[in-house]
Amino acid sequence: xxxxxxxxxxxxxxxxxxxxxxxxxxxxxxxxxxxxxxxxxxxxxxxxxxxxxxxxxxxxxxxxxxxxxxxxxxxxxxxxxxxxxxxxxxxxxxxxxxxxxxxxxxxxxxxxxxxxxxxxxxxxxxxxxxxxxxxxxxxxxxxxxxxxxxxxxxxxxxxxxxxxxxxxxxxxxxxxxxxxxxxxxxxxxxxxxxxxxxxxxxxxxxxxxxxxxxxxxxxxxxxxxxxxxxxxxxxxxxxxxxxxxxxxxxxxxxxxxxxxxxxxxxxxxxxxxxxxxxxxxxxxxxxxxxxxxxxxxxxxxxx
Ligand SMILES: [Zn+2]
Numbered sequence: 001x002x003x004x005x006x007x008x009x010x011x012x013x014x015x016x017x018x019x020x021x022x023x024x025x026x027x028x029x030x031x032x033x034x035x036x037x038x039x040x041x042x043x044x045x046x047x048x049x050x051x052x053x054x055x056x057x058x059x060x061x062x063x064x065x066x067x068x069x070x071x072x073x074x075x076x077x078x079x080x081x082x083x084x085x086x087x088x089x090x091x092x093x094x095x096x097x098x099x100x101x102x103x104x105x106x107x108x109x110x111x112x113x114x115x116x117x118x119x120x121x122x123x124x125x126x127x128x129x130x131x132x133x134x135x136x137x138x139x140x141x142x143x144x145x146x147x148x149x150x151x152x153x154x155x156x157x158x159x160x161x162x163x164x165x166x167x168x169x170x171x172x173x174x175x176x177x178x179x180x181x182x183x184x185x186x187x188x189x190x191x192x193x194x195x196x197x198x199x200x201x202x203x204x205x206x207x208x209x210x211x212x213x214x215x216x217x218x219x220x221x222x223x224x225x226x227x228x229x230x231x232x233x234x235x236x237x238x239x240x241x242x243x244x245x246x247x248x249x250x251x252x253x254x255x256x257x258x259x260x261x262x263x264x265x266x267x268x269x270x271x272x273x274x275x276x277x278x279x280x281x282x283x284x285x286x287x288x289x290x291x292x293x294x295x296x297x298x299x300x301x302x303x
Contacts, residue, residue, distance in 0.1 A: 002219040003186045006121065010113035011100050018098035021089040028086045038076050045069040115181055122177060122187040129174035136168060144288045148172060151255075151286055152179050152222075158250075159257040160279060162264070163290035169259035170226055172290070176257055177224050185221035192258075196231035199241040203234075214241070218248045221255070228260040229270065243274050250278060 032038045045066060052062045077084055089097075093109040096102040100110035119127065131149055136142050144161070151157050159176070161169045177189045190198075202213040217223055223245070231238060249256050258279070260267065264287070268276050279285060 006117045013113050014100040014110050017092050021091050025089045041069050041072050118181045118186050123189045124177045129171050130178050131175045141290050158285040160287045161259045167290035173224050173259050180222045187222040188220040189224045191226045192228045192231045199237050203237045217245045223256045225258045228258045229262040239272050246278050
């Protein structure tokens with residue numbers, strides 16, 4: 001789902017809260033109107049309010065009538081055991097009254113829903129893997145973390161993280177995904193292995209499936225592919241799909257982040273020139289190698 005669709009969905013959730021709050025009030029009023037005293041008082045009150053608004057009759061007298069009727073209603077509420085707050089909709093968000101917008105801006109409640117949907121749809125393996133929670137101690141790696149965060153903010157470059165198993169590549173990729181979600185970017189986190197399986201299935205399924213899969217992979221603001229190089233290269237499939245995804249995203253200036261255990265030389269050997277030239281173009285891709293310090297034992301994170 002792209003960002004616009006996610007926003008619509010988030011808006012629907014907030015709207016539904018508003019409808020529910022308003023319906024609750026309607027139901028309470030409906031029930032009160034079953035009571036004759038209430039119904040008559042309500043009708044008289046409304047008519048006095050209309051008269052006052054239209055300046056019909058003696059203003060002072062009308063105001064007195066209104067005050068008396070309101071008092072009567074308040075007493076009736078007490079008798080009927082209804083809390084006066086139930087007569088007005090109790091919105092969850094007092095800022096925007098569950099409309100999702102406040103002062104012409106997206107309200108915090110709508111942003112929270114949007115983030116929740118982004119994370120739910122992002123396939124991110126672990127929400128706890130964040131920049132803040134990182135236990136990285138290697139100076140060289142900390143500098144890379146900083147740069148990756150910066151690139152998430154600026155949205156201007158792709159990222160290729162290399163390094164051996166246990167250097168924290170997946171942690172960093174996941175932290176980037178979680179951070180991007182915080183920035184309200186729609187993200188999709190996939191392993192290269194599962195992505196390749198999707199490529200193959202879509203290929204076997206035919207043109208429609210292939211287009212739908214590509215649309216999905218191109219729609220999201222940020223695509224994150226973990227463990228490039230672990231997929232089995234399938235003739236006519238892997239390279240073609242991967243090229244299409246990479247190329248389309250580059251044309252649209254949409255970011256794509258990779259991790260890989262492969263050395264750059266291995267990448268050149270493994271993938272065809274169209275992919276390599278795009279992937280390793282340093283004007284468009286930040287390439288960094290994480291080093292040393294196997295932290296899987298202490299933090300329970302793999303790679
Ligand atoms: Zn709100």
